[in-house]
Amino acid sequence: MNPALNSAINASMAPVATPFFFYLLAGLAIISGVLVITRRNAVHSALALIVTLLSVAGLYLMLYASFVAGVQIIVYAGGIMVLFLFVIMLVNIERSSKDRQFNRMWPAGLAAACALMALFVTAFVKGKALFPDRMISLSESSNTQQIAGMLYGEAGRMGEYTFAFEIASLLLLVAILGAVIMTKKKI
Amino acid sequence: MVPITTLHYLVVAAALFVLGVIGVLTRRNVVIVLMSIELILNAVNLNLVAFSRMWGNLHGQVFSIFVTVDAAAEAAVGLGILIAFFRNKETINVDEIDLLKW
Numbered sequence: 001m002n003p004a005l006n007s008a009i010n011a012s013m014a015p016v017a018t019p020f021f022f023y024l025l026a027g028l029a030i031i032s033g034v035l036v037i038t039r040r041n042a043v044h045s046a047l048a049l050i051v052t053l054l055s056v057a058g059l060y061l062m063l064y065a066s067f068v069a070g071v072q073i074i075v076y077a078g079g080i081m082v083l084f085l086f087v088i089m090l091v092n093i094e095r096s097s098k099d100r101q102f103n104r105m106w107p108a109g110l111a112a113a114c115a116l117m118a119l120f121v122t123a124f125v126k127g128k129a130l131f132p133d134r135m136i137s138l139s140e141s142s143n144t145q146q147i148a149g150m151l152y153g154e155a156g157r158m159g160e161y162t163f164a165f166e167i168a169s170l171l172l173l174v175a176i177l178g179a180v181i182m183t184k185k186k187i
Numbered sequence: 188m189v190p191i192t193t194l195h196y197l198v199v200a201a202a203l204f205v206l207g208v209i210g211v212l213t214r215r216n217v218v219i220v221l222m223s224i225e226l227i228l229n230a231v232n233l234n235l236v237a238f239s240r241m242w243g244n245l246h247g248q249v250f251s252i253f254v255t256v257d258a259a260a261e262a263a264v265g266l267g268i269l270i271a272f273f274r275n276k277e278t279i280n281v282d283e284i285d286l287l288k289w
Contacts, residue, residue: 019189029203033202037214042218045219045222049225059196059199067248068236071255076258080259083263087266087269087270090270091270091273092273099280103282104282108212113208117205124201131193131241150245172256172260175261175264178264180267182264182271
């Protein structure tokens with residue numbers, strides 16, 4: 001793509017990717033993430049998780065990753081969450097929502113998570129120079145085409161990730177077989 | 188206003204990751220534990236896409252698609268195990284899954 005068109009696209013896209021939208025989407029993602037792990041009813045958790053996934057899809061759009069944002073909405077919010085909601089319907093949530101929600105070792109778990117957060121904060125404060133401020137503008141209009149070129153190959157050649165892509169399809173086949181066999185009543 | 192840099196996205200991803208870890212370590216309901224694992228995988232995806240933007244190539248985005256495939260496979264198998272378990276013991280609490288404990 002020629003640089004003039006690229007910069008024109010960036011200039012026209014610039015008003016959308018404002019800090020305001022970033023903070024809105026990030027806040028929405030984190031607040032609904034907190035709701036996911038604190039709600040008593042599993043259905044409410046699933047609905048909060050859908051909000052998180054959609055906000056993360058918005059963050060992908062702000063990073064000019066339009067194909068990944070589409071995959072996020074279709075596969076996560078559309079596929080995996082429907083699977084979760086079906087399983088919540090199949091298992092008995094009324095009994096488990098009356099139970100204790102957190103296990104007995106929760107202080108230890110919380111302490112371990114706080115230690116992990118301290119580790120992240122230290123890494124980000126001390127290693128700030130490792131993450132440069134530059135944001136190389138990706139050509140957003142051909143994003144899907146470039147990803148397809150890397151996955152399927154282009155111009156008769158195998159792409160860089162074609163083999164891994166085929167292995168991923170094999171993994172999905174194994175997962176389907178495993179899920180079907182495990183949910184059978186008599187194996 | 189400060190322009191949004193890669194570090195901002197990394198902080199959001201780290202927050203989502205820690206929330207997922209808290210969910211995995213403290214909740215008793217297996218369905219919510221699996222949802223927390225999805226949160227963790229999403230945080231990793233966000234990191235990969237942010238780094239893909241920082242370096243200006245698409246390898247991170249392609250890898251995030253593979254992570255999504257893994258998440259789908261893991262959710263399908265995990266929920267299958269959950270249904271098989273619920274059929275046997277009529278419970279979905281993590282600390283009652285102790286059939287292999289001696």
